[in-house]
Amino acid sequence: MKNIILNINGRSIQTVEGRTVLKAARENGIYIPTLCYHPRTKQAGKCRICVVEVEGLPGLRISCSLEAKENMVVLTNTERVLETRKMIVELYLSSGKHNCISCEANGRCELQEVTYRLGIEKSTFPVLTKDYPPDTSSPMIIRDLNKCIQCYRCIAGCNNIAVNEVLDMGFRGSNMTVVCDTNKPMGKSSCVICGECVQLCPTGALTEKKAFGKGRPWEIKKIKTTCPYCGVGCQVHLHVKDNEIVKVTGVEEVAPNYGSLCIKGRFGYDFVHSPERLKMPLLRKNGKFVEVSWDEALDFTASRLLEIKKARGPESIVGIGCARTTNENNYVMMKFMRAAVGTNNVDHCART
Ligand code: SF4
Ligand code: SF4
Ligand code: SF4
Incomplete structure (x- = not known):
């Protein structure tokens, strides 16, 4: 070039x-x-x-x-450039309902940032009285069309990146707004809840339901890590407040996902803090699972593997690797099956 x-x-x-x-x-x-x-x-x-x-x-x-x-x-x-930008932002502010104090996007909203940088106190245009009720029909996403600036980002994200083709612009003139399918509530539409649109929305028009009221951006620590769900290795930011994950977003700058996530990766983080989460091995005793120490669980597993191998041969044992663990752990499991147990019966849950 x-x-x-x-x-x-x-x-x-x-x-x-x-x-x-x-x-x-x-x-x-x-x-x-x-x-x-x-x-x-x-x-x-x-x-x-x-x-x-x-x-x-x-x-x-x-x-x-x-x-x-x-x-x-x-x-x-130049003065001409700045005046034009001011007029555009004032038109945005007057054609929606913006109350930053209570808005979930406060502190991360790009419209708010531009308004601040341009030194706009309030719009000089009359505020339109349109009032869309919030669409809370989706289990994970809140849509507030009063804060939509018709930037088309969500539409491009849904149609071109996630390729779900749910969103489009509907209606005409000042009634123009983003619609799901044929103007259905989001929860009744063909939306697969990937959250691509939420991640791309520059304002508070699309927000994560579970994160609502859970903390302002300046109270939240962002921790970059790898999604635990499958072997793709999508990069995520955990938004953590008081040691609790309040939101997950995709890391935009890096492969393999460049910000995109599936429903599980983006919204399925409740298990982390679930009181039902298994923290110790369970062993069936008298027909019931009971918590045991790692030593007891490993001793029991080793003795049963030896018994089975002695009685039926190593080919009667199969090892299934897990997509949620690391390559290194799966490698060790494979090595253990081939070298210690003596079988090539090794497979992976992602293939089953
Ligand atoms: S969308 Fe942005 S500008 Fe509008 S109320 Fe929310 S924070 Fe303020
Ligand atoms: S959550 Fe995903 S599928 Fe649903 S509207 Fe947004 S981008 Fe489209
Ligand atoms: S990304 Fe947000 S502000 Fe832009 S069109 Fe979609 S809903 Fe409206």
Whole structure:
């Protein structure tokens, strides 16, 4: 790829041919706000808040879809640019119901962040009186369309990334809003509750039900780890408050999942704190399972394996590996079956 030089706010910036002005600016630490653009859903050109001035080009240009060119001169924070951004944000604020104090997205909302950065106290436009009741029909997701800015991120995520094709824009004019299938409640739609849309939503329009009221972003510690459910190894952030997992999100920057998760990985974390979780081995005694020490469980297992091997031969024993444990543990199990037990009867739960 050919390197090119352009000028942003008086600074000489090197980037590569084909890159957008937005990307070139961000790679060089120059702030341009966005609401509809997300690196995973790519340019949408919907919100128009990323406008910049370009020498020699008429009007303002949308930097998320403007290709950087050799010797281009770009200005990202002129009075005209800032006034335009302010007007766009004020229109967003007036066409929805935004009360940051009680909003679940407070502290992580991109609309709130842009409003703050632009120094907007309140919208100068009259607030529309539309009032959508919250859609709480999904077991895991709350939809509040009063906070939707029609950025299309959820639609792109559902249709192009998760490829579930549940979401689309419905209705017209000021009634335009995101719909599930043919405008069904989310819980009655074909939604598979992957949560891709929630992860991508820049506002409080889509939030995790189980995390509601469980803590503000600044109270929460994010711990990066690997999802325990299968062998894919999706990278997750555990959002932990007071030693309790209150939410799980996908890590966007890294393979293999780049932020996407399945329903189990994203929402199935209750087992971690379940009082019913097994913490000690169980051994059946007189027809009932009772908790025993690890020593007792391992001694019992070893003696039974020896008995069975002696009576019926090693081929009568089978080892099944587990998708929820590590490759190393599965390797040890395989080695144990082949070298210690003496059988090649080894399989894996992901194949059964
Ligand atoms: S969606 Fe964002 S701007 Fe709207 S109320 Fe919530 S935090 Fe505030
Ligand atoms: S949870 Fe997944 S399937 Fe359901 S609407 Fe969101 S992206 Fe689509
Ligand atoms: S629900 Fe969220 S992601 Fe979807 S269009 Fe509205 S603001 Fe954007």
